[in-house]
Amino acid sequence: MATLKHINSKNADYGAAERYLMFEHDEFTMKPVLDENGRLIPREDYRLSALNCGEEDFAVACMRSNLRYGKNQRREDVKSHHYIISFDPRDGPDNGLTVDRAQELGEQFCREHFPGHQALVCTHPDGHNHSGNIHVHIVINSLRIEEVPFLPYMDRPADTKDGCKHRCTDAAMRYFKAEVMEMCHREGLYQIDLLNGSKNRVTDREYWARKKGQLALDKKNAPMIADGITPRQTKFETDKDKLRQAIRAALSASTSFVGFSEKLLETGVTVKESRGRLSYLTPDRTKPITARKLGDDFDRAAVLAVLEQNAARAAEQPAAIAEYPHAGKERPQPTKAAKTAPEQDSLQRLIDIQKKLSKGKGRGYEKWATMHNLKQMAATLNAYQEYGFTSPEELETALAAAHAGLREVSGELKKLEIRLAGKKELQRQVLAFAKTKPVRDGLKAQKSEKARTAYRQAHESEFIIADAAARYFREHGISKLPARKALQAEIEGLIVQKDGLYHDYREQKERVRHLQTVKDNIDQMLRRNEPQRGRRQDLDR
Structure with a gap:
């Protein structure tokens, strides 16, 4: 379950952020840990990259930009923003998430959502509490050095201009959380709903x-x-x-x-x-x-x-009978819910010992594989009984139904993904068209055809974007543009709906895997896949 955390900093020393990412720090005091010689201790493993800094160091590039634009000179100014994307500890063993892949995702996230900002992207393989969760740090200079497109979380014209500062509003955090959820769905990682709060909210x-x-x-x-x-x-x-x-x-x-x-x-x-x-x-x-x-x-x-x-x-609840004075004081015993499915974590497929021995495995492996098969046979029979099957044919029917359920959920998920992609593309076109409004209004103010032609030539790139957006609206039959906030709320709702479907998909997939393992083990135990003649020879022995 990936989470997103934001911290703003008024520290004018941009090198402090880089030192925190590269060297060991005490988890309580946040002070650097020194060795016996008083030197900083480098972290054992990390990935670090700088964006939009050119050939300069991150701290030098940030201070140079601040001086050029005359920003971040006061003590109370927010100098940098620190975003932390923490992935679920299970994503490594279960979904193949590596430190390098997390670093790539962090850099992609930074380029898409913080364009025009000087940034540091650093990935650590473990959290401070040694939980094994891979997490990505994104540290950006609050000052923007390039003009950028109008992004969905922005609500002011100044949010796109160079020389202006990044603002982390509530709407922006909701947008970033929705994008983190979408990223995890796209990469097949564990994820929870980040948009609807939590039952127990624990602050930092x-x-x-x-x-x-x-x-x-x-x-x-x-x-x-x-x-x-x-x-x-x-x-x-x-x-x-x-x-x-x-x-x-x-x-x-x-x-x-x-x-x-x-x-x-x-x-x-x-x-x-x-x-x-x-x-x-x-x-x-x-x-x-x-x-x-x-x-x-x-x-x-x-x-x-x-x-x-x-x-x-x-x-x-019925009232207690008066003849029994202690009836109303008795506590009802909690009823244990009936178990509807067996534990699915321990069951594994049986090993073909003869095939492994023919490939060169030794006696030690044969002894281990024999014990493994005995345990898995017992687990398979236990699962077979708990599911309530009375014949292999019932197992095959249940497996076919599970496959059908998986295909149905997968189809719904794909439809929802297509719908979500369409809404995001519509959002992109609406934002692009809205940004060109001052230029389009300026064209209407031109009095002559010659002036209009010259005006269009001077703002050719903006009119190309506006014409492309208008063409998109015509092709999709959109006569009235939706409100930006309503469109963003609809996208967030689709992401939450996709989150629920994705969990259903995982459960259906796990059920199919479990039933398939039970079927394969039953087939191997009954030798249903071998020719009938070979089975009789085995019985005659």
């Missing part, structure tokens, strides 16, 4: 507070663990974590908003509502924490939805 500050608190707690518990004493607390929780637990506990035991507020008040938390938004005030604070900072599960709509479900469930 809270994340590092967890890390530092856990480190301090582990240090405190180390002497007790060494003495054989089990510590009372082993997992550090921030104040927001505790508040989330208190809110969920109050929600699960309430059927109305009044009851929910009273339950929270018993723990010292006050619920406040202002302009349709909830906030929570804890006893140790003077300023409440908004629901937006806690996550989507804690806003007003989500809270009311849970309370409504609780009230509906309470109304459906």
Whole structure:
């Protein structure tokens, strides 16, 4: 699940960003790590490239551009923007993502969405918490040195001009997140919905507070663990974590908003509502924490939805009989959901041992392969029973149905991709046509045919773009251009829809693979693929 993070920096030392990317830094203090001689320690593995810097170093090129345009000279100016694309740790082993490929994707993303900016693109093979996630750093100078086309996330004419600065607005971040999701779909990587928030929203500050608190707690518990004493607390929780637990506990035991507020008040938390938004005030604070900072599960709509479900469930439960005073106090036992499919991670295909031995494998391999086949036979029979098959023909029917389902999802996904590509092309043409509006208006202001001809010659490139866009609109029967914001919202909706279909496609593909493995193993166990004569000879032995 690729994620996108943005950090702006007011540091005038552009070389600091380059040093951070190339040398080891402490994950808590962000200070460089030095060796015994006081020198910087290079990172073990990384890829680094500079864009739009010519033959100069990134820091020198940025400072030279700032001086030329007279920008980024004040202390409060944002000097650079730092974007981080972090890929899922599973993308390496499962989808073949390498550091070099991630670097190529980062450079492509930078060229498409930050044109005209001096940039550093660096890929690291692992995160600071050693989770194995490949991630790409994109550091751009906030100043634009070239005029660029009008991109979908831009909303001002100055956003395309050279000598102006990059602005990371909320609309821009939504656009970048949508593009990251689209990139992951295109490359076959794991991805989650980045556009609709998260149930538990953890800020960067809270994340590092967890890390530092856990480190301090582990240090405190180390002497007790060494003495054989089990510590009372082993997992550090921030104040927001505790508040989330208190809110969920109050929600699960309430059927109305009044009851929910009273339950929270018993723990010292006050619920406040202002302009349709909830906030929570804890006893140790003077300023409440908004629901937006806690996550989507804690806003007003989500809270009311849970309370409504609780009230509906309470109304459906029959009242306790008076003759049995303890009936109403008994807790209903949770029912375990029935298992509908076997575990699909452990099943592998059987090995043709004789074929491997004929290729030169030794006795050690034969012994291992024999044990492997015995385990996979047991797993295959277990899967066969859990699926509920009573004959190999039922297995073949289920496999054919799974293939049909995979083809259906694949067809829907391709149709959606074609539709999304069409919407993106329409967006590109609309933006190009909108950018040429001042030139087209200038042509109308010309009084004579000679002046109009000269004007068209002076702005020939703009009129070529406008004519191409108008021709595209005519060919597709578009008489009224859509609003840019509505078109962008439609594209984001299609990307979210594609995200859901892509997950369905992965599940269908995994089911087909699993059923095919079961079928191949059953065939090999029953020797259904061998001639009938050979099978009888084996039985006669």
